[in-house]
Amino acid sequence: xxxxxxxxxxxxxxxxxxxxxxxxxxxxxxxxxxxxxxxxxxxxxxxxxxxxxxxxxxxxxxxxxxxxxxxxxxxxxxxxxxxxxxxxxxxxxxxxxxxxxxxxxxxxxxxxx
Amino acid sequence: xxxxxxxxxxxxxxxxxxxxxxxxxxxxxxxxxxxxxxxxxxxxxxxxxxxxxxxxxxxxxxxxxxxxxxxxxxxxxxxxxxxxxxxxxxxxxxxxxxxxxxxxxxxxxxxxxx
Numbered sequence: 001x002x003x004x005x006x007x008x009x010x011x012x013x014x015x016x017x018x019x020x021x022x023x024x025x026x027x028x029x030x031x032x033x034x035x036x037x038x039x040x041x042x043x044x045x046x047x048x049x050x051x052x053x054x055x056x057x058x059x060x061x062x063x064x065x066x067x068x069x070x071x072x073x074x075x076x077x078x079x080x081x082x083x084x085x086x087x088x089x090x091x092x093x094x095x096x097x098x099x100x101x102x103x104x105x106x107x108x109x110x111x112x113x
Numbered sequence: 114x115x116x117x118x119x120x121x122x123x124x125x126x127x128x129x130x131x132x133x134x135x136x137x138x139x140x141x142x143x144x145x146x147x148x149x150x151x152x153x154x155x156x157x158x159x160x161x162x163x164x165x166x167x168x169x170x171x172x173x174x175x176x177x178x179x180x181x182x183x184x185x186x187x188x189x190x191x192x193x194x195x196x197x198x199x200x201x202x203x204x205x206x207x208x209x210x211x212x213x214x215x216x217x218x219x220x221x222x223x224x225x226x227x
Contacts, residue, residue, distance in 0.1 A: 032214035034214055036218075041201075041221075041223065042220050042221070043117075043119075043201075043203050043205075043218035043219050043220045043221045044156065044203070044218045045218070046215065046216065046217065046218075049214045049215065051214075088155055090155075092213050092214050094211075099210060099211050099212075099213045099214070100158060100161075100169075100213065101156075101158070101213055101214075101216065103155035103156060104155065105154070105155055106153075106154075106155055
């Protein structure tokens, strides 16, 4: 079992839809949970990170972490064509100098005008 | 300035060439990273520098040689690469190694080995 599982998609939605992206994980030591957006041929851009369980909101984006289920989600409200990109979840432990990012495989989202 | 700048953006090199990738950040970050990303795959960690010292080498072949001349610069020297080394090479930085959850990535160097 991989440490982080992410549905590879692809996912296609109409403009204005609510998008739900999810990852599951097996390592209970993960404490930080990140979502990156990566446009084609560009570097990943950090959208937000969450520490431990709970929700975090930034504009149209909401990240949720459920540590009891080892499940994280990113919701995008009122999706726009400019949201079309690959979304990567990533996780890290909180053990100081041994922290590494463990990525999911990424899911490609297409928002149709 | 919240940018990680990588040069060049594109590089084509032969298998006998020697070339270098450059990464620069002016955010005062003390941890810097090299990642390799193949098409439709997530980034894979290659090296971690913490306070200008090499802290992690993820069993990367010696044809990749990192260098951290100062706290703002990170280089990746390339020599005798193979076609399978063609990929997007990403540099990232964070305030400290323990703060990797807030890592900023550069736009990458797209490397083609012919």
